[in-house]
Amino acid sequence: MLSRSSSSPRWTGFFLVFLSLCSLFVPAVSVKHENFKTCAQSGFCKRNRQFADDVTSSSAWTSPYNIDPATISFSKGQLNAVVLKTVKDGEDKVRLPLTVTFLESGTARVTLDEEKRQKGDIQLRGDSKVRKERYNEASQWALVGGLEVSEGAALSEKAEDGFTKVFYGEGGKHQALIRHSPFSIDFQRDGETQVKFNDRGLLNLEHWRAKKEKPVEEKKEGEEENKEEKKEEEAEKGEDESTWWDETFGGNTDTKPRGPEAVALDISFPGYEHVFGIPEHATSLSLKTTRGGEGNYNEPYRLYNADVFEYEMDSPMTLYGAIPLMQAHRKGSTVGVFWLNAAETWVDVTKSKTSANPLSLGTKSRTDTETHWISESGLLDVFVFLGPTPQDLNRQYGELTGFTQLPQSFAIAYHQCRWNYVSDDDVKDVDRKFDKFNIPYDVIWLDIEYTHEKKYFTWDPLTFINPTKMGKQLEKSIRKLVVIIDPHIKNTDSYPVIDELKKKDLAVKNKEGNQYEGWCWPGSSMWIDCFNPAAITWWKTLFKYDSFKGTLSNTFIWNDMNEPSVFNGPETTMPKDNVHFGGWEHRDVHNINGMTFHNATYQALLERKKGEVRRPFALTRSFYSGSQRVGAMWTGDNLAEWSHLEASLPMVLNQGISGFPFAGADVGGFFGNPSKELLTRWYQAGIYYPFFRGHAHIDTRRREPYIAGSPYTEIMTQALRLRYQLLPAWYTAFHEAATTGAPIIRPNYWVHPEDEAGFAIDDQLYIGSTGLLAKPVTKEGADSVSVYLADSQPYYDYFDFTTYQGAGHHHTVPAPLEKIPLLMQGGHVIPRRDRPRRSSGLMKFDPFTLVVVLDSAGNANGTLYLDDGETFEYEQGAFIHRRFSFSAKHASLTSTNLGGRATTKTDKYLKTMANVRVEKVIVVGAPSAWQHKTSVTVMEEGAKESARRKQVDFEFFPADGKKAAWAVVRDPRVAIGKGWKIDFSDKSGGGDHGHQH
Secondary structure, three states, X not given: OOOOOOOOHHXXXXXXXXXXXXXXXXXXXXXXXXXXXXXXXXXXXXXXXXXXXXXXXXXXOOOOEXXXXXXXXXXXXXXXXXXXXXXXXXXXXXXXXXXXXXXXXXXXXXXXXXXXXXXXXOOOOOOOOOOOXXXXXXXXXXXXOOOOEOOOOEEOOOOEOOEEEEEEOHHHOEEEEEEOXXXXXXXXXXXXXXXXXXXXXXXXXXXXXXXXXXXXXXXXXXXXXXXXHXXXXXXXHOOOXXXXXXXXXXXXXXXXXXXXXXXXXXXXXXXXXXXXXXXXXXXXXXXXXXXXXXXXXXXXXXXXXXXOOOOOOOOOOOOOOOOOEEEEEEOXXXXXXXXXOOOOEEEEEEEEEEXXXXXXXXXXXXXXXXXXXXXXXXXXXXXXXXXXXXXXXXHHHHHHHOOOOOOOHHHHOEEEOOOOOOOHHHHHHHHHHHXXXXXXXXXXXXXXXXXXXXXXXXXXXXXXXXXXXXXXXHHHOOOEEEEEOOOEEEOOOOOHHHHHHHHOOOEOEOOOOOEOOEEEOOEEEEEEOOOOHHHHHHHHHHOOXXXXXXXXXXXXXXXXXXXXXXXXXXXXXXXOOOEEHHHEEHHHHHHHHHHHHHHHHHHXXXXXXXXXXXXXXXXXXXXXXXXXXXOEEEOOOOEOOHHHHHHHHHHHHHHHHOOOOOEEOEEOOOEOOOOHHXXXXXXXXXXXXXXXXXXXXXXXXXXOOOOOOOOHHHHHHHHHXXXXXXXXXXXXXXXXXXXXXXXXXXXXXXXXXXXXXXXXXXXXXXXXXXXXXXXXXXXXXXXXXXXXXXXOOOEEEOOOOXXXXXXXXXXXXXXXXXXXXXXXXXXXXXXXXXXXXXXXXXXOOOOEEEEEEOOOOOOEEEEEEEXXXXXXXXXXXXXXXXXXXXXXXXXXXXXXXXXXXXXXXXXXXXXXXXXXXXXXXXEEOOOHHHOOOOEEEEEEOOOOHHHOEEEEEEEEEOOEOOEOOEEEEEEEEEEOOOOEEEEOOOOOOOOOOOOOO
């Protein structure tokens, strides 16, 4: 039984009810919808959606927002003006300062504020001490760069009546056409409009107005029954004011001291049928429309981080994180918008088809995607990316919000978790059993039960008696421990952490200005306010080894429940009228809240011990734009059902293209008990998640891979070993993500942006730039999969080199339970390590195998990135970065350096890796001319004269039916960190270099 606060008897009653419900727990089929708002139950969403309906149904509608031309100025890449909003009843026009900034990257930023709130010229309700401005600090948390203003941006020399035109971007290829009356902006590339703001006139910035107190009328008989009718009548007469100043849901009343302050805008993508992004939702990669119709949604996509218990599939409902980045894609172009707002946000998506003119030969009909963005508070602050490629868009967004962190190498291996390993002996036993069954793993995790009575930074003295000894056993196999630390701090006596939190006044406040008390796993709790720099400073002290006793340098952290989850709060989260550091309401910062806590933990892990600087690992459930800089995420509390396995692929793919690629889903499903087949197939899919962790609920049966028995244990082990074998390729993909913003796993449209038939495909994926194409099995009883090939290159089965070829077609690939469908696209060199080990740390000095997969012209290219996998010394040049190129023309494979100028750190690292060699080269799709060769010539830079040119054994295997010819160079004895060349040419007689697939 959890202890309780002695000060609150009502908490006791609530918690006893909660515990009794938990004891009856049986996983249900879906989420409790009554706990979460629909748009119609969210006042500002309902108002703006109704506004959109009114506008679109009116033929005479004109937007009331107009730029005052006299206020327009342009200097050093920035346009400033005032937008005037015309309001009813003869009121003065509302002044809205507008700034359009043109950035060096070719990105444009549009911000619209409200002058009265800017100046503090408003009255707050009651005695509220909250800030009067619109929340304007989201950029301080989300943005880290890319804001250099373009000196080359210029106003058009040709003045156009009623318009201002700005040329920007490389060579002035981009144009912003700003219309004065009504205010709208068209963003163009090479003269063609790509993105439109306020084209449909749905811009609506709810200006401040004084609250008019209505006289209290005497209640008459029968009045209660007519209350709703009266509300509807009032709404028909004018604006619906019923939720302007307070709003009730689920027994909680939200007071709004600043009154209505929503901001909404329509953003259109003319000629774009597919839009992607705005995670996190359990839905398809290509977003569905939200205004009804068969197979579509009736609700907008919601972004409001929440603890959604047993979330349902195929839904626009909110989940744990929010990235308000949307990209639109069509053949030849990718564009996007980033809606920088941390408040609750809803996004409607509609599509309209434009019929082709029958008199215009060769023209096709086109689809326009129209979106409507609605946020409860804050600024209108939107970035516009004009691509034109998916790679450009991810790089531009990454320059603003940061690229994903390059994690320690262990973090991309396999993690074993459940709620909960019950003791330190249990952990050590699981660790030994993985070794007994020869199953590799790197990290074991502890959920909340390791703590003493749910008090973080403590260990249960009865079950985790000697955590130091436990950590040292793991260290013997270079394994790690991750423990959970959540933002709710138990409100109880004799607990130094809560005592300090209160004394230092570092908790989130309620609307009265007192430290907020709510309910979570420990019972009565308080929440650290990580918007406060002093709170971060304090938080960092708690993780030091002499503070968090029992933790070692191989201990890392999991942040859960950081939406924040509050069991007795509205929508299972914190009241919106709570107050954070700086006087901002929780409503203003809600979606950033989880990131601030995650960030504080990352900072803490950097400073655990003076002189020991290792890359942190911190997992988060809640996230926002920028969270990718400080760790990994997972998709939360999924179910052990086939539908959840299937949904995990588009969800993780969407995270990648939305700038947070270090993502995964609970393998096996968190709730419920998977069948052995489902568990096996989930491991075979999970090896393709960048973050790869098995996890399960406290009420589920144990399901470590060794428990299932034969043949399942062996098949799951095979899958795990495939992940470990390809860790060099994965780490190289992580490095690419950390330097270019590219997703780690990639959907078809990202790799083949010209292939229209593949734009919506979200059940198969490419791993980095390796050409590895995976199609996990997600259907019960399946013994094959249908893989779509977008291009005409040959694709080879990873295991037996069976060839598949034919662009724009689906190909049937056998997939009995023991088979993992994985193809290699011609044209790539794939680095791997083939020796099975217990953990990735034990592979550090293992030799490499290079798989050279020839394309139809006989060429192949690939890269390998290596560093120490632990420290930040790679930032000072301590890394190996090689390009491997096979040339059909020269019949040779070469290794060349991709690193920058060598430093002392480079030299030092190269010395540690001097004995790490390439032990095998496999050439797939080998030319038939090689069939009589028995050796190849190997040359290496820096080798002694006698060893500089040597002959190495070579073996050729001819094609067999659909299985391609392949060849092996065994132990060429070349160093992975040096330049070298393997010559396959037949010097004595030349010969045919044609291919046999």
